[in-house]
Amino acid sequence: MRSLAVVTVLLSALACSPSGGSAAPTPAARPPVQDAGAPGIGDRDFPLDGNGGYDVAHYGLKLGYDPGRRFLTGTATVQASAKQALSRFNLDLAGLTVDQVSVDGAKATFDRKGDELTIVPAAPIADGARFTTVITYSGRPQPVKDSSNLGTYGFIPTQDGAFVTCEPNGAKTWFPANDHPADKARFDFEITVPKGLVALANGEMSRPATTSGGKTTYHWRERHPMATYLATMTLGKFELRQGRTPSGIPNLTAADPRFRSALDRLHTNTGKITDYWATVFGPYPFSSTGGVVDDFPAGYALENQTKPMYGGFDPDESIVAHELAHQWFGNSLTIKRWRDLWLNEGFATYAEWLWSEHSGRSTAETIFAGFRARPASDPMWAYPPGKARPGDLFNESVYTRGGMTLHALRKAVGDQVFFKLVKEWATTNRHRHVSTEQFVALAEKRSGKQLDSLFDAWLFQPRRPA
Numbered sequence: 001m002r003s004l005a006v007v008t009v010l011l012s013a014l015a016c017s018p019s020g021g022s023a024a025p026t027p028a029a030r031p032p033v034q035d036a037g038a039p040g041i042g043d044r045d046f047p048l049d050g051n052g053g054y055d056v057a058h059y060g061l062k063l064g065y066d067p068g069r070r071f072l073t074g075t076a077t078v079q080a081s082a083k084q085a086l087s088r089f090n091l092d093l094a095g096l097t098v099d100q101v102s103v104d105g106a107k108a109t110f111d112r113k114g115d116e117l118t119i120v121p122a123a124p125i126a127d128g129a130r131f132t133t134v135i136t137y138s139g140r141p142q143p144v145k146d147s148s149n150l151g152t153y154g155f156i157p158t159q160d161g162a163f164v165t166c167e168p169n170g171a172k173t174w175f176p177a178n179d180h181p182a183d184k185a186r187f188d189f190e191i192t193v194p195k196g197l198v199a200l201a202n203g204e205m206s207r208p209a210t211t212s213g214g215k216t217t218y219h220w221r222e223r224h225p226m227a228t229y230l231a232t233m234t235l236g237k238f239e240l241r242q243g244r245t246p247s248g249i250p251n252l253t254a255a256d257p258r259f260r261s262a263l264d265r266l267h268t269n270t271g272k273i274t275d276y277w278a279t280v281f282g283p284y285p286f287s288s289t290g291g292v293v294d295d296f297p298a299g300y301a302l303e304n305q306t307k308p309m310y311g312g313f314d315p316d317e318s319i320v321a322h323e324l325a326h327q328w329f330g331n332s333l334t335i336k337r338w339r340d341l342w343l344n345e346g347f348a349t350y351a352e353w354l355w356s357e358h359s360g361r362s363t364a365e366t367i368f369a370g371f372r373a374r375p376a377s378d379p380m381w382a383y384p385p386g387k388a389r390p391g392d393l394f395n396e397s398v399y400t401r402g403g404m405t406l407h408a409l410r411k412a413v414g415d416q417v418f419f420k421l422v423k424e425w426a427t428t429n430r431h432r433h434v435s436t437e438q439f440v441a442l443a444e445k446r447s448g449k450q451l452d453s454l455f456d457a458w459l460f461q462p463r464r465p466a
């Protein structure tokens with residue numbers, strides 16, 4: 001009874017306070033809200049991304065999309081555990097209309113401000129408790145259009161459906177999420193689209209598609225932990241190829257009819273490159289591999305878990321090698337803060353060079369030397385890749401100089417130590433979170449060398465390493 005009264009008081013306080021409690025200090029006149037989950041997960045470069053106070057275990061997303069009206073309907077069932085007592089907590093959601101929220105079956109009140117959905121459960125949640133939040137919502141999803149350097153991402157409507165690629169924080173454009181890689185969860189998708197269209201999500205189909213009343217429903221399950229930015233519900237007209245890699249990993253590829261001619265090559269390359277990376281980086285971390293070519297002219301690709309998406313081009317081996325390397329570096333081993341992004345992009349870029357070397361084209365050393373020869377005035381030398389900047393996250397330095405860092409390490413410790421180390425890194429941290437400090441520590445341990453100055457020069461200095 002007492003706690004209910006507290007909730008009522010909190011609710012009225014909520015009505016006039018910045019929802020989700022913004023990063024700014026609470027004005028003295030307003031009583032602080034007790035046991036409120038933070039509106040951000042704690043990434044100082046992205047203060048409102050993700051949320052504090054709980055950890056999501058599972059997202060169950062029941063989604064319907066009508067490409068004609070560009071209209072999405074959703075019911076998200078979010079299972080989480082509280083990391084503190086919670087009188088309220090936030091999810092990230094951009095646009096869309098929330099119709100109803102319940103927590104553990106009881107109707108909850110909610111408030112929206114910016115991309116923060118603040119939920120006040122009927123009864124406070126105890127520290128350590130598991131709780132289930134169900135959010136029903138609908139509307140026309142809008143992608144994020146970032147004027148700095150992230151471009152357009154999130155739920156992107158296309159002529160025949162949608163191209164859904166969400167790095168770094170576009171999952172919130174189509175489902176209520178703890179939208180930051182520091183909180184990985186498992187996912188089930190149930191996606192209903194007009195008959196004749198295919199909906200593609202992560203993982204494997206958990207049951208065969210069913211059609212009735214002019215609509216087809218697809219069930220997908222990603223049974224390994226996944227960061228929200230890797231989730232997808234790309235849909236439209238697709239031709240599918242289903243099979244296995246030469247070593248036996250299920251392989252599902254798809255192409256928009258306009259890219260039908262790309263499908264065979266994508267399927268074969270995905271199979272052989274997935275298998276090759278398993279020999280270099282250790283066992284493939286997921287239950288299937290694949291890839292999707294859509295006709296949305298993004299010009300880029302994203303490493304969506306188990307199904308990288310290629311936007312509007314016929315992918316060559318190099319980009320397939322890059323996106324599949326991300327299945328280990330980024331997807332299985334995940335960063336806790338965006339600043340460490342070189343652990344994803346530097347590794348995936350270096351993988352392109354390794355693939356080139358493996359295929360008998362340029363060696364990694366030749367590629368490295370080419371970049372090393374860039375003049376001291378090249379902007380790459382001014383941007384330290386070990387500190388990816390929020391306003392310029394995907395700077396070329398994070399990719400290229402990040403990859404060069406690994407080659408510099410390889411030269412310093414020798415091939416034998418280097419490749420053993422990379423495999424151990426990927427294997428022991430499988431499905432976990434990682435940081436730059438951990439990588440440096442492992443490199444020093446396995447090489448028996450003091451590597452501070454190497455990593456400092458390559459990752460953290462705003463100049464070309466000597």
Ligand code: TRP
Pocket residue numbers: 150152153154165166167168300301302303322323345394
């Ligand atoms: N991680 C992608 C790559 O290097 C690039 C990327 C960043 C991206 N943000 C994106 C792709 C958004 C698609 C959508 O492979």
Ligand code: ZN
Pocket residue numbers: 322326344345348
């Ligand atoms: Zn990449």
